[in-house]
Amino acid sequence: MGFDTDAIHAGQIPDPSTGAIITPIFQTSTYVQEALGKHKGFEYARTQNPTRLAVERNVCALERGLAAYAFASGMAAIDTVLKLLMAGDHVVVSDNTYGGTFRLFNFVLKNFGLQFTYVDTSNLAAVEAAFQKNTRMIFVETPTNPIMGITDLRAVAGLAKRHKARLVVDNTFMSPYFQRPLALGADIVVHSTTKYLNGHSDSVGGMVVLRHKEDADRVQYLQNAVGAILSPFDSWLLLRGTKTLGLRMRQHDSNGRKIAAFLEKHPRVKKVYYPGLKSHPQHALASRQMSGFGGMIAFETGSISRARKVLGSTRLFSLAESLGGVESLISHPATMTHASVPSAERQRLGITDGLVRISVGVEDVRDLKEDLSSALGKI
Numbered sequence: 021m022g023f024d025t026d027a028i029h030a031g032q033i034p035d036p037s038t039g040a041i042i043t044p045i046f047q048t049s050t051y052v053q054e055a056l057g058k059h060k061g062f063e064y065a066r067t068q069n070p071t072r073l074a075v076e077r078n079v080c081a082l083e084r085g086l087a088a089y090a091f092a093s094g095m096a097a098i099d100t101v102l103k104l105l106m107a108g109d110h111v112v113v114s115d116n117t118y119g120g121t122f123r124l125f126n127f128v129l130k131n132f133g134l135q136f137t138y139v140d141t142s143n144l145a146a147v148e149a150a151f152q153k154n155t156r157m158i159f160v161e162t163p164t165n166p167i168m169g170i171t172d173l174r175a176v177a178g179l180a181k182r183h184k185a186r187l188v189v190d191n192t193f194m195s196p197y198f199q200r201p202l203a204l205g206a207d208i209v210v211h212s213t214t215k216y217l218n219g220h221s222d223s224v225g226g227m228v229v230l231r232h233k234e235d236a237d238r239v240q241y242l243q244n245a246v247g248a249i250l251s252p253f254d255s256w257l258l259l260r261g262t263k264t265l266g267l268r269m270r271q272h273d274s275n276g277r278k279i280a281a282f283l284e285k286h287p288r289v290k291k292v293y294y295p296g297l298k299s300h301p302q303h304a305l306a307s308r309q310m311s312g313f314g315g316m317i318a319f320e321t322g323s324i325s326r327a328r329k330v331l332g333s334t335r336l337f338s339l340a341e342s343l344g345g346v347e348s349l350i351s352h353p354a355t356m357t358h359a360s361v362p363s364a365e366r367q368r369l370g371i372t373d374g375l376v377r378i379s380v381g382v383e384d385v386r387d388l389k390e391d392l393s394s395a396l397g398k399i
């Protein structure tokens with residue numbers, strides 16, 4: 021089936037007991053068993069829930085995976101994937117991931133004996149050089165948050181395979197509508213469903229999509245053993261959200277391209293980070309590996325005081341963390357999403373005090389341009 025058809029139908033059938041076209045919220049903690057050892061496949065709601073199962077199957081179909089498991093947040097999903105490893109294992113990580121991912125790896129999982137090396141994964145030689153005898157995983161975010169660096173997934177998948185390591189891709193920024201890492205050779209996809217997949221800024225969640233049966237079995241085991249599950253209500257919200265994923269992504273992309281072009285021409289903007297711009301150093305790779313560029317843009321204003329003026333002057337772009345909802349947001353990575361990254365490292369990555377990040381929503385693009393134009397005029 022086509023993507024938009026799968027988005028609406030995959031994983032869902034009308035409720036057999038009522039005919040309800042929308043999968044109900046199964047708000048229950050347990051299921052009555054007919055007799056000892058005889059049940060309908062549902063025993064306890066941490067282990068199985070029909071609403072969660074529907075959304076897991078839905079996102080699994082969109083990413084073209086073998087199985088998917090839903091978690092209480094993107095971080096819970098990432099944490100569970102890292103639990104596929106053992107103490108003493110080594111992970112190569114994109115050096116410009118979401119700050120919370122860096123925080124989990126460096127300040128939590130390191131304490132449990134996992135080792136991490138951060139490299140610019142858009143540089144294949146650097147990835148190759150980072151491999152150690154005990155490297156079991158490469159964790160890549162592409163495009164990166166917030167600098168929008170692109171990693172060649174096919175090439176890194178080849179490296180991972182040669183070194184018998186799993187390639188994990190955080191596909192939050194593109195969603196399966198614009199990028200399918202599994203088709204490019206990745207082994208595992210993770211999402212913060214809080215963002216584009218849910219799309220309405222009203223739920224926090226995460227998803228792990230697997231291509232190998234052994235990984236799928238282990239993640240299912242961990243989902244139950246650790247218990248960081250997506251709630252029935254959030255599963256239902258997410259199912260509602262994915263139905264319009266294609267529609268929304270097309271509009272985010274259309275608005276994103278126009279806003280990026282507008283910013284690039286603006287005299288108060290020093291630099292724009294958006295893979296859809298020809299000036300982006302990896303525009304050709306992005307065009308090959310993604311089928312669109314989405315709505316995430318970062319731009320350099322030059323200083324904290326200039327950034328502050330812009331952040332404090334927009335009316336439609338709301339000052340808030342997060343991204344991927346229908347409404348436009350504006351944020352300051354250095355003090356918000358990436359505050360847990362040490363300052364020197366932020367400078368090295370280009371996450372300066374003057375950097376502003378926007379999540380371009382699906383509003384009328386003329387209104388969005390006008391809003392940015394008026395805010396930039398305050399500089």
Ligand code: P1T
Nearest residue numbers: 093094095118192212214225341342357
């Ligand atoms: O917030 P949560 O659902 O736990 O997801 C974490 C996460 C994982 N991966 C990426 C690429 C992300 O961007 C995030 C969360 N990011 C933000 C909250 C943000 O504003 O960038």
